[in-house]
Amino acid sequence: MNEIVLMSDPRIAAIPVADCGEPLIDVRLQESLAVDSRKTDRSGAFAHLREGVLTRLLKAQKLLPDGIRLLFVEGYRPPALQRHYFEQYATELQAGNPGWSPAQVREATSRYVSPPEIAPHSAGAAVDLTLISADGRELDMGTRVNASPEESGGACFTNAGNVDAGARANRRILGDALTAAGLVNYPTEWWHWSYGDRYWAFSTRAGSAIYGPRELG
Secondary structure, eight states: OOOOOOTTSHHHHTSOBOOOOOOEEEGGGOTTSEEOSTTOOTTOGGGEEEHHHHHHHHHHHHTSOTTEEEEEEEOOOOHHHHHHHHHHHHHHHHHHOTTOOHHHHHHHHTTTSOOGGGOSGGGTOEEEEEEEETTSOBOOOSSOTTOOHHHHTTTTSTTOSSSOHHHHHHHHHHHHHHHHTTOEEOTTOTTEEESSSHHHHHHHTOSSBSOOOOOOO
16 A cells, blocks of 8 residues: 555655646636635635646546536635634544544644645645536545545545445546646545645645645735
């Protein structure tokens, strides 16, 4: 089994960022892309991605089999919100595992929420998404989007063995299209894909990330 490198790994933080300055684009302006409302926020931040990520997402959609579409769930996440999510989940894990050291808590937290200083979502480089049928029905992916390792018994991991054959096949369909378009997966979350961030740079052996954390607007 291939090693799973977590976002908290020092090798990820060590990758330099040379931000190309590309703008954040509202994906809702693309009529061909289905956008879910579950992460809607007042500013519409959730629906933004760097231009290069959106271009690749649209390419991936064209590579899907007939009758299947991408469903965009969440893209950009403001740094303050990312920090809140990370600290909240870390607090929950610490409460449930009082013997864990701070390093253990940080590592376990990063299976599900990226450390704020390197988070791909806060760079507009990551997207959470799933697949839908032509009539808008979500396909079976084995877990819901954003299921935690605790909730799902680890089934949220992309290559988890405790999902049925149909869900595994759907994950392959999603992964094949997104990989062909140039995105990389975070292997603890089947729904999380990114391009241009530090994790992408590590996975593709690029010299640096081209997108770093930023504020919207």
